[in-house]
Amino acid sequence: MQRRKFSREFKLEAVKLVRERGVSVSQAARDLDLHENVLRKWVREQAADPGSAFPGHGVMKPEQQEIERLRRELARMKAERDGLDMRFEFIAKHRGIWPVSWICEALGVSRSGFHAWLVRVPGTRARNDEEFGARVRASFISSYRTYGARRVWHDLLAEGLSCGLHRVERLMRVHGLKARPRRRGLPKDDGLRSIIAGNLLDRQFTAEAPNQKWIADFTYIWTAEGWLYVAVVIDLFSRRVVGWSMSDTMAAQLVTDALMMAIWRRGKPDALLHHSDQGSQYTSEKFQRLMADNGVTCSMSRSGNV
Secondary structure (H helix, E strand, C coil), X not given: CCCCCCCHHHHHHHHHHHHCCCCCHHHXXXXXXXXXXXXXXXXXXXXXXXCCCCCCCCCCCHHHHHHHHHHHHHHHHHHHHHHHHHHHHHXXXXXXXXXXXXXXXXXXXXXXXXXXXXXXXXXXHHHHHHHHHHHHHHHHHHCCCCCCHHHHHXXXXXXXXXXXXXXXXXXXXXCCCCCCCCCCCCCCCCCCCCCCCCCCCCXXXXXXXXXXXXXXXXXXXXXXXXXXXXXXXXXXXXXXXEEEEEECXXXXXXXXXXXXXXXXXXXXXXXXXXEECCCHHHHCHHHHHHHHHCCEEEEECCCCCC
């Protein structure tokens, strides 16, 4: 059932029926289809504050406005305090690398404030936060960095610790603990196949000398930032990786960079066979042009195979 809402004018007229026209509360409530307790409350509110009673939606009384202002000021001070502590912790951690004066100036804090923070005895809240922060971090790490604040909170409750969800959220924010994005489906190669070569290697995975046969492929690795793609080129003579590259996109530039590194490290090849699958990156015009410019013969097996 939807809750009824009444305008300020309606409430004032209802109160007038009781206070100025002498209608009883019970009779006025029946006439207006109200509960008696609701009407009695309106009468009390209007009597206590005739000028500011029933301020309406989105309008607060002066004392409510002051309470809200104080609440915002307290939140701002807490945020500044947490941020200041984080800056001081950074200075303490790195003062052996850079001068304290440099770091303080860069972070916009005073050296005297930092030194006062160093000798300050932690309060009860700070000690509790340190203890809870360690438990929060342990739960987060044990989840392989996949838990958000709510699941970490449930972990702590299961251990018998008493804390609120907002406290866990704050501690995770202070310690920089952010759940990595949920793994989506495996990446798909939806690119167009431009140039497809025959399988000249024919599974002959041996070579009599360096720079005769290179095989290439790339794979993907799930990280906290999403998928990372790694391409390699291997010389079949030594079984060594002679070129590689990494990227956060599965584009032709990924495999092109790996081949360019191999050519740069080994010199321009002579009578070299390059073998890969039929992925769109290897069949792209850009990659094929690079091989043609360097006199590399192309060999391909069907997509996904070597």
